Amino acid sequence: MTTLDARGLSCPEPVIMIQKAMKTKEASYVMMVDNHASKENVTRFAEKAGYTVTIKENGGEYTLEMRK
Template identity: 40%
Template sequence: MKQFDARGLSCPQPVLETKKALAENPSGVQIFVDNTTAKNNVERFMKNSGYKVEVEERNGDFLLTARQ
């Protein structure tokens, strides 16, 4: 599964990068973000795109995993 690091990016960039990553890897991706707003926006986008989403907090960052 492809991972993408969106830490340090301001919204809407994490969502745009997630969209691009899912287009390249439609079976699923993992995205790292570093703030709650990005986590919420990326999670909502993944769910609205039909993916099952798991969120894991790691040392103040979030790892979101999208699977079909």
């Protein structure tokens, strides 16, 4: 599992980060983001790539678990 921290980044940087990471085609990834747009955009990218996304919110920050 690869863990990525995209907190402090604005779109499209978190999506570019997950796009690069997913080139290794691992079964699961975890990414932390700190805004609604990044949460939605990374979710869209992961779902398009065939992953199921589970989102946990904690004080305005989001942890996205992406699994094949």
